[in-house]
Structure formats: C-alpha cells, structure tokens
Amino acid sequence: xxxxxxxxxxxxxxxxxxxxxxxxxxxxxxxxxxxxxxxxxxxxxxxxxxxxxxxxxxxxxxxxxxxxxxxxxxxxxxxxxxxxxxxxxxxxxxxxxxxxxxxxxxxxxxxxxxxxxxxxxxxxxxxxxxx
Amino acid sequence: xxxxxxxxxxxxxxxxxxxxxxxxxxxxxxxxxxxxxxxxxxxxxxxxxxxxxxxxxxxxxxxxxxxxxxxxxxxxxxxxxxxxxxxxxxxxxxxxxxxxxxxxxxxxx
Numbered sequence: 366x367x368x369x370x371x372x373x374x375x376x377x378x379x380x381x382x383x384x385x386x387x388x389x390x391x392x393x394x395x396x397x398x399x400x401x402x403x404x405x406x407x408x409x410x411x412x413x414x415x416x417x418x419x420x421x422x423x424x425x426x427x428x429x430x431x432x433x434x435x436x437x438x439x440x441x442x443x444x445x446x447x448x449x450x451x452x453x454x455x456x457x458x459x460x461x462x463x464x465x466x467x468x469x470x471x472x473x474x475x476x477x478x479x480x481x482x483x484x485x486x487x488x489x490x491x492x493x494x495x496x
Numbered sequence: 497x498x499x500x501x502x503x504x505x506x507x508x509x510x511x512x513x514x515x516x517x518x519x520x521x522x523x524x525x526x527x528x529x530x531x532x533x534x535x536x537x538x539x540x541x542x543x544x545x546x547x548x549x550x551x552x553x554x555x556x557x558x559x560x561x562x563x564x565x566x567x568x569x570x571x572x573x574x575x576x577x578x579x580x581x582x583x584x585x586x587x588x589x590x591x592x593x594x595x596x597x598x599x600x601x602x603x604x605x
Contacts, residue, residue: 423540431549
C-alpha cells in the first residue's frame with residue numbers, strides 16, 4: 366500500500382498546503398486503499414490492483430480547481446476610467462476655452478481641439494458599456 | 497466506454513441522487529456508479545472528489561465522520577434540504593432536456 370500513499374503524496378505536491386487539502390488527501394488515500402483491498406478481494410494481484418487504482422484516479426487538476434485559492438477577480442475599472450476621462454477632458458477643454466478667450470477673443474477656435482479631446486471619454490464610455 | 501462529457505454535466509445530480517438514497521462515502525459511491533451502469537460508465541476518483549468539494553461548497557451536501565474502517569475514519573456524505581430541492585429541480589430540467597433532444601434524435605438508427 367506504500368505505492369498508493371506515495372502516489373497520492375506526489376499528486377498533491379503542487380497544491381498549496383491547507384487544512385482542507387490535508388482532509389481531502391486523507392479521504393482519498395483511505396478510499397483508494399479500500400479500492401485496492403476490494404480489487405484484491407476480487408482476485409487481483411496486489412500489484413495489478415494498485416496499478417489499476419492509480420491509472421483510474423484521473424486528473425488531479427479537477428480537485429486542484431475546486432481547492433484552488435479563488436483567483437482574485439480583476440476589479441472592474443471601466444467605471445473609474447470613464448469618470449477619469451470625463452474629468453480629464455473637461456479640464457483640458459476648459460484650458461482651451463480659457464486660452465481662446467483670454468488671448469484671441471475674436472476668433473473662436475477652441476471647438477476644434479474639443480472635438481479631438483472628446484474621443485477620449487467617448488472610447489471610455491464605449492468600454493464601460495461593453496463590459 | 498461511453499463518451500463522458502455529456503454525463504459529466506450531470507454528475508452533480510447523479511451523485512446527489514445516490515446520496516439521497518442513503519448516506520455514503522467516496523468509494524461506495526464510485527462502486528455504485530460502476531455497478532448500476534454495469535461498468536459502462538466509471539467515475540474517476542479525481543472527478544468524484546472534485547464534485548464532493550463543489551457540492552459541499554454549494555451546501556447541497558454535508559459530511560461527517562462515521563465508523564472506523566481500514567485504520568481510519570470514513571467520511572460520509574449526506575444530502576441537505578437544499579440539496580434535495582436542487583435535485584428535484586435538476587430532475588425536472590433533465591426530463592425536459594431529454595424530451596427536446598429526443599425530438600431530434602428519435603426515429604433514426
């Protein structure tokens with residue numbers, strides 16, 4: 366039965382230690398040992414029983430996925446980005462307006478850069494809508 | 497053996513159903529699945545214990561330690577009220593799914 370224990374140890378090696386891991390490892394080990402004993406009771410040689418049990422175990426990644434430290438979901442920043450872009454563009458536009466009316470009050474040109482700057486909040490708005 | 501990815505989607509229900517009949521431990525369940533399906537479907541241990549984890553996290557089943565077996569305590573699983581309700585729902589859903597798929601699959605050989 367040592368092979369079974371070694372195999373289970375090997376399988377669980379890459380899963381980060383936790384109390385839960387130890388519990389499930391213990392549970393699996395016991396159940397696998399019972400399976401081996403059961404197969405042997407059905408007339409299999411110990412070696413065959415152990416090999417079959419190991420082969421039939423499957424992919425440890427399934428358990429890893431369930432135990433896995435839940436990946437921190439990436440915080441949704443789109444709303445913040447939208448707010449920032451609106452504020453930022455408002456500041457830039459007001460700078461243009463100020464320069465326009467302070468230095469060249471007779472020609473209104475601030476509208477042109479304003480259109481250019483508005484692409485920024487517009488794209489952020491689209492990104493926010495899409496998520 | 498049968499292609500298992502269709503069954504895979506219903507493993508939660510299959511295991512809940514087996515636990516509903518009586519409280520059971522891991523190996524007992526995998527043995528029953530093989531027995532009931534006459535070895536046409538076998539559950540891999542890795543899958544089984546992943547399902548236990550998931551069901552326990554969802555509070556559909558609970559576990560407790562039972563009698564001492566080969567040198568250790570056996571971990572038994574029991575279904576919760578919530579689990580029973582969930583199972584009832586999935587059974588209804590399955591019936592409906594089956595009817596729909598049958599509409600297209602029946603009558604051909």
